[in-house]
Amino acid sequence: MAVAYKRIVVKIGSNVLTQADGLPDNARIEHLVAQIISLKKAGIAVVVVSSGAVAAGRSMIGISEKQDAVAARQLLASIGQIKLINTYLSLFEKQQMLCSQVLVTKEDFRDRKHYLNIKNCLSILLKHQVIPIINENDVVSVTELMFTDNDELAGLVASMLEADALIILSNVDGIYNGDPKSPGSSVIREIKKDDAIGSFINTTKSGLGRGGMVTKLGMAQKVAKLGIPVYIANGTRNNILTDLIAQKVDHTYFVPEKNTSGKKKWIAHSEHSATGSVQLNKGAAEALISGQARSLLPIGITEILSSFQKGDIIRLLDEHGKLIGLGIADYGSDKAKERIGQKGHKSLVHYNYFYAVS
Numbered sequence: 001m002a003v004a005y006k007r008i009v010v011k012i013g014s015n016v017l018t019q020a021d022g023l024p025d026n027a028r029i030e031h032l033v034a035q036i037i038s039l040k041k042a043g044i045a046v047v048v049v050s051s052g053a054v055a056a057g058r059s060m061i062g063i064s065e066k067q068d069a070v071a072a073r074q075l076l077a078s079i080g081q082i083k084l085i086n087t088y089l090s091l092f093e094k095q096q097m098l099c100s101q102v103l104v105t106k107e108d109f110r111d112r113k114h115y116l117n118i119k120n121c122l123s124i125l126l127k128h129q130v131i132p133i134i135n136e137n138d139v140v141s142v143t144e145l146m147f148t149d150n151d152e153l154a155g156l157v158a159s160m161l162e163a164d165a166l167i168i169l170s171n172v173d174g175i176y177n178g179d180p181k182s183p184g185s186s187v188i189r190e191i192k193k194d195d196a197i198g199s200f201i202n203t204t205k206s207g208l209g210r211g212g213m214v215t216k217l218g219m220a221q222k223v224a225k226l227g228i229p230v231y232i233a234n235g236t237r238n239n240i241l242t243d244l245i246a247q248k249v250d251h252t253y254f255v256p257e258k259n260t261s262g263k264k265k266w267i268a269h270s271e272h273s274a275t276g277s278v279q280l281n282k283g284a285a286e287a288l289i290s291g292q293a294r295s296l297l298p299i300g301i302t303e304i305l306s307s308f309q310k311g312d313i314i315r316l317l318d319e320h321g322k323l324i325g326l327g328i329a330d331y332g333s334d335k336a337k338e339r340i341g342q343k344g345h346k347s348l349v350h351y352n353y354f355y356a357v358s
Helices: 026-041 053-058 069-093 112-127 150-160 213-225 240-245 262-268 282-288 333-339
Strands: 007-012 045-050 099-104 131-136 165-170 230-234 252-254 276-280 301-306 313-317 323-328 354-356
Touching (some): 026 240, 112 131, 112 150, 165 213, 213 252, 262 323
Parallel strands (some): 007 165, 099 131, 276 313
Antiparallel strands (some): 230 252, 276 301, 313 323
């Protein structure tokens, strides 16, 4: 039975878009575009997060192994991104459809204003029936400010647009209960909130991609926790997108939890832009992660570890220094320091603006 979605985000990995020799697989790209067009004609808005720029660049120019890794990536991405987007453009134009290039860095999501600017850009593209092709801007990204990989970017985009589903296309059928190459292994069809499957995951990376199944699992669980269904499927299979929507192919499905607000979805992906840190006592930490609607009151705070302003995203740590959640500060660190351990003051972080990371 087919599922009814109005807006989906499709992440296409490098290993899907390239052949074994590292050259772009133009036939595969054309087949995926044809499926996206089919979904579009069926009334589904599709946003594409596409890897492949560095791989495309690698197919066009030779580069010394002695070259600095960041500089090499910048060179390959700068050349390859043109090739990648022109491939998409020509294929969509043949079907009288428009696509656009949206290049982003982690810095572009650093605060609510920038986040909403990107959201507005994507919204106006979708309103005009344009298919956004999103990729990380490796030309200006440097190592410490890069997304873990495009799975992280895709999860952020799906959350930002409050998509009906996120589809992650890899070169395997999904999450396996063992080594995918072992005859005794099979695809885990469905993953729920409390399923412990980390021990099944192969931690090695494959091919041209920057990430592996560990990052896919972590991002899929985070997005599902925010209320968005997630699929991991094999992008090298023919008709994978249309068959997946029609529920005709093996894949791993992450069951979504209760849908959360748009602002909580933003907070969930904002650890990298958090400006301050606050340590809590055991009782306050347990109350916040209990699943009940609890806000952080000053009586539960033991220390302000770094400064912040009203409206900043802050990290909330338990008594052992472990991150338990992220939240928006209702007032600055100076006022928070004055109120540490005291009763009768307003919450530093309201429950509506708190996200538990575990």
